[in-house]
Amino acid sequence: MNYHTRRRLTGFVFLAPYFLSFCCFLLLPILVAAGLAFMRFDLTAKNSIQLVGVQNFRELMKDSYFAQALLATCRYAILMVPSLIISAFAIALGLNSMSRGRDLMRALIYLPGMFTIAVTAILWQWFYNLEFGLFNFLLKHLGSAPVSWLSDKRLAMPSIVVMALWWTAGGASVVLLTALQQIPRMYIEAAALDGANAGQLFWRITLPLLRPVLFFVVVTNTIGAFQMFPQASLLTQGGPLLSTRGVVQYMYETAFNNYRLGYAASISWALTLVIVVFISAQFFAFRRIAD
Amino acid sequence: MNARSSIGLLGLTCLVLGLVRADVFSLATAKKPKVEISFWNGFTGPDGRVMLEMIRDFNKENPDVEISMQRIAWALYYNKVMVSGLDGRGPELFVVHASALTRMHRAGIVADDDDIFQGPSGIPQSDFDPYVLEQTMFGGHHSAVPLDIHPQGMFCNSDMLKNVGIVNSDGTARVPVNRTEFIAAARGMMKLSTSLDAKFGFALTAWQNNFMSLLPQFDGHYLDANGRADLNNPGNVAALTFLGSLRNGMHLIPPPDNQMGWVGYRQQKVGMVFEGVYMLGDLLRLKDMHYVGAPIPTIGNHPGTLADSHCLCIRSGIDLKKREAAQRFIRFLSANSIRWAAAGQVPARRSVRALDAFKKMQVQSAFAKQIPFMKYPPRITTLFELGLEVQLAVEKVIRGTAQPKEALDIANTNAQRAMDRDAEQSAGSKR
Numbered sequence: 138m139n140y141h142t143r144r145r146l147t148g149f150v151f152l153a154p155y156f157l158s159f160c161c162f163l164l165l166p167i168l169v170a171a172g173l174a175f176m177r178f179d180l181t182a183k184n185s186i187q188l189v190g191v192q193n194f195r196e197l198m199k200d201s202y203f204a205q206a207l208l209a210t211c212r213y214a215i216l217m218v219p220s221l222i223i224s225a226f227a228i229a230l231g232l233n234s235m236s237r238g239r240d241l242m243r244a245l246i247y248l249p250g251m252f253t254i255a256v257t258a259i260l261w262q263w264f265y266n267l268e269f270g271l272f273n274f275l276l277k278h279l280g281s282a283p284v285s286w287l288s289d290k291r292l293a294m295p296s297i298v299v300m301a302l303w304w305t306a307g308g309a310s311v312v313l314l315t316a317l318q319q320i321p322r323m324y325i326e327a328a329a330l331d332g333a334n335a336g337q338l339f340w341r342i343t344l345p346l347l348r349p350v351l352f353f354v355v356v357t358n359t360i361g362a363f364q365m366f367p368q369a370s371l372l373t374q375g376g377p378l379l380s381t382r383g384v385v386q387y388m389y390e391t392a393f394n395n396y397r398l399g400y401a402a403s404i405s406w407a408l409t410l411v412i413v414v415f416i417s418a419q420f421f422a423f424r425r426i427a428d
Numbered sequence: 429m430n431a432r433s434s435i436g437l438l439g440l441t442c443l444v445l446g447l448v449r450a451d452v453f454s455l456a457t458a459k460k461p462k463v464e465i466s467f468w469n470g471f472t473g474p475d476g477r478v479m480l481e482m483i484r485d486f487n488k489e490n491p492d493v494e495i496s497m498q499r500i501a502w503a504l505y506y507n508k509v510m511v512s513g514l515d516g517r518g519p520e521l522f523v524v525h526a527s528a529l530t531r532m533h534r535a536g537i538v539a540d541d542d543d544i545f546q547g548p549s550g551i552p553q554s555d556f557d558p559y560v561l562e563q564t565m566f567g568g569h570h571s572a573v574p575l576d577i578h579p580q581g582m583f584c585n586s587d588m589l590k591n592v593g594i595v596n597s598d599g600t601a602r603v604p605v606n607r608t609e610f611i612a613a614a615r616g617m618m619k620l621s622t623s624l625d626a627k628f629g630f631a632l633t634a635w636q637n638n639f640m641s642l643l644p645q646f647d648g649h650y651l652d653a654n655g656r657a658d659l660n661n662p663g664n665v666a667a668l669t670f671l672g673s674l675r676n677g678m679h680l681i682p683p684p685d686n687q688m689g690w691v692g693y694r695q696q697k698v699g700m701v702f703e704g705v706y707m708l709g710d711l712l713r714l715k716d717m718h719y720v721g722a723p724i725p726t727i728g729n730h731p732g733t734l735a736d737s738h739c740l741c742i743r744s745g746i747d748l749k750k751r752e753a754a755q756r757f758i759r760f761l762s763a764n765s766i767r768w769a770a771a772g773q774v775p776a777r778r779s780v781r782a783l784d785a786f787k788k789m790q791v792q793s794a795f796a797k798q799i800p801f802m803k804y805p806p807r808i809t810t811l812f813e814l815g816l817e818v819q820l821a822v823e824k825v826i827r828g829t830a831q832p833k834e835a836l837d838i839a840n841t842n843a844q845r846a847m848d849r850d851a852e853q854s855a856g857s858k859r
Contacts, residue, residue, distance in 0.1 A: 268697065377827065395810075
């Protein structure tokens with residue numbers, strides 16, 4: 138065995154554990170879901186598996202609950218992703234400019250991300266509670282009327298987004314801070330010597346150099362936002378009037394409460410399509426900015 | 429060898445022989461195989477501890493059987509039972525609500541269990557209310573043994589009732605029994621509010637259950653005589669109109685905020701709630717709260733409430749030895765259901781409900797008075813989808829975004845669509 142073959146084989150050996158788990162737990166379920174999307178499969182009616190072609194997708198187009206769930210998911214993503222990027226960026230810039238206590242602040246900001254979503258939701262349920270929650274307690278003491286944070290259709294989704302921001306902004310800001318710290322000082326110093334002001338430094342030097350990392354943060358958080366499930370499921374159970382029930386929650390209920398696996402698989406593929414469209418749009422937008 | 433040495437040697441020999449014998453016996457005992465039964469349920473609260481104690485006692489009394497219990501939160505429980513049961517990996521014995529039994533039966537997970545009611549050691553069928561037993565029967569065969577009945581009833585905070593002067597002649601809290609008394613009590617307890625601490629006489633808990641509890645009182649129902657969805661019948665509309673008026677007309681209940689009524693009741697901010705008897709376990713932990721259980725007041729034309737049962741099911745396809753062991757355990761639980769009642773349940777067997785020990789359980793025995801008037805949810809496989817439609821209709825009315833008839837019309841159309849789809853699907857299956 139020559140050197141190159143050995144080297145190639147070594148690479149495969151290192152990759153093998155991940156590749157195997159990828160095939161078993163990701164690729165195979167994706168293929169099964171792809172097949173299921175074209176089938177009718179009800180768990181309670183044994184041997185009911187039938188090939189139905191695109192019937193599930195046709196039903197999906199007419200399903201008002203799916204449309205409502207998709208709208209709720211898009212609302213969440215549109216509110217969540219820009220707020221997250223802006224707040225995480227602001228935190229990262231703030232931390233980057235600190236000369237003392239930065240590590241402690243970074244740890245504190247990252248701390249909420251260490252909680253599980255269940256703990257976070259229980260905590261925020263209490264914050265938001267109408268009668269005996271923290272926010273309304275403070276509002277009452279300030280002389281204001283209590284606010285129905287989670288049961289008002291207009292406020293429920295923004296309230297979920299605020300909780301999700303508290304939970305995730307720390308993680309995104311740490312990534313952006315690391316990227317900020319990787320920008321060579323000489324670029325900033327050279328631009329400053331050429332007379333660039335703070336705004337020009339940010340828009341012309343910092344932001345363009347952060348673009349790859351920013352793209353990564355935007356894409357991963359967009360995918361995460363479209364997969365929104367426990368945030369709403371635990372905080373509002375999808376209410377009021379299903380206004381916060383996202384596509385993933387609807388898919389879960391279809392598969393595991395109504396036992397309609399084929400239809401649930403078609404929902405998952407529809408969601409994948411939506412995510413691909415959004416990510417493609419972001420990709421082209423970033424490329425256009427780069428050009 | 430002198431006598432002393434001989435006695436010593438004899439003693440040593442006896443000791444060695446004794447040890448060997450004991451070891452041989454213990455080995456023989458250890459080698460005797462136990463029939464292992466896996467028992468799944470959703471009793472994750474204090475009721476689970478009571479069940480665990482009963483299992484320990486059964487295992488002690490039956491050394492040839494080992495029951496091991498797995499508790500899973502109800503929200504996940506049915507998924508796990510269904511998926512594991514379909515390919516034969518499920519537990520040998522499991523608990524299913526009577527309302528969920530139809531789906532489990534159609535999936536072929538539940539074995540027929542007629543023989544448990546037969547023979548001298550069989551559970552006497554006559555000890556059950558026929559209506560309760562009917563809920564577990566498919567095609568004339570028993571599919572499960574009802575362990576308990578859990579009707580919805582009313583929990584009242586006796587201190588709050590007393591504080592507004594709603595008392596009997598002996599000074600005890602007077603529980604409302606009809607619409608007039610109920611509304612008067614709900615209104616009266618609101619007077620306990622302060623500027624920073626709102627109190628309510630009544631609050632909704634699980635909206636769908638609250639609504640369903642009132643349906644029998646208004647002669648409402650879910651399905652018509654042909655088994656088609658009939659959610660918008662006059663009885664249902666009347667029940668929903670009353671529920672909606674509590675918020676939108678009379679302003680007697682708190683704003684709809686994530687169904688926190690039970691939390692408010694526990695915190696003594698709410699005087700009365702409609703809930704299942706199983707919530708008693710939660711109250712038993714509150715040492716400073718004084719409460720009383722009562723039937724749901726007669727708001728409609730006659731008494732009535734919603735109920736369900738925990739049923740003990742044997743998985744289909746298990747071997748005879750395991751089946752016999754599982755049946756022995758079911759008989760044990762059924763015969764000792766007075767212990768289960770203490771966990772906050774009403775036993776399904778009449779003879780157990782007739783015991784003095786049960787009559788002394790204030791909440792359970794008060795809730796049990798509703799058994800002649802109770803109604804179970806409809807026996808359909810699309811119950812979850814139908815329930816969601818009902819839940820949405822109730823929510824719309826409570827929030828004041830739709831009139832009861834309008835909300836129930838929409839619910840009925842959607843529920844029928846789900847039922848039609850399910851009928852078409854099951855007709856296409858080979859089962």
